[in-house]
Amino acid sequence: MSSKYRRGDTGPKKLKWRWKDETDNRSLPQSWADNGRTESPEEDEVQLYAIQCRAGLLLEWLVNTRTGKLLRGPLSEKPGIRVLYVTADGEHAVVEESEAREVDGSWKPPKQFASIIAKHPEEADPVPDSSQDHYRRSVRDLYDLE
Template sequence: MSSKYRRGNCGQKKLKWRWKDETDNRSLPQSWADKGRTESPEEDEVQLYAIQCRAGLLLEWLVNTRTGKLLRGPLSEKPGLRVLYVTADGEHALMRELDARETDDSWKPPKQFASVIAKGIEEADPVPDSSQGYYRRSVEDLYDPS
């Protein structure tokens, strides 16, 4: 038997944050849209607008990096937000996980929250035709994307 082989060896281990929902999706509060930072796009980037959010917990687990299996945890937790960003035309979207601040039974975005981000279009996913109109109207309701 090889000296490198050890029974029960489960491969590489790493601490990773995993998401746990605490609320359903909701429209982004107007105050978050108004007070959030706006990132300016570079030549090859587009702007994406935050339109929905969901509160949850980020739970830290010890994970087998080879199999993705959760080995132990959660070891710690912190409040988090998932924010949906969409292009003004509603054709592309991406989701970001952010740390949150918990205040009086409410969850707030981080102080440096960006309500409008700039990304390469290849970083966003195409949106089904059936959702594009809703996303476009949501951007128009929260922002003035002229």
């Protein structure tokens, strides 16, 4: 009786980056808002403004692509940032991760960092009513929107 199953075979594998928090959320520095790129929205897109960030590590793991189970790692790491982007009305939000740069012992956004991004509304998540006023004020204060 022969079988194609091999002991220890874990299925299809792929290297994937996973996030590990290193700091709590903090307000986006004004310099990041001022110096970041602005993406122009297409006619069916909305603009979202970066208002919070957090530092972390991007860890590379070997992952079973069928089950999502971590098989081995972390194999390597690099500094990263997570940024919260919200619509001007505070009703929708998106979190994006990217690599960061280490400069003088602190982490900075990548050179191509966008402080204002454009997305289709269905790509953003609804924000709870209890957070919308805070998000609206944050956008208004960081980007001088009226």
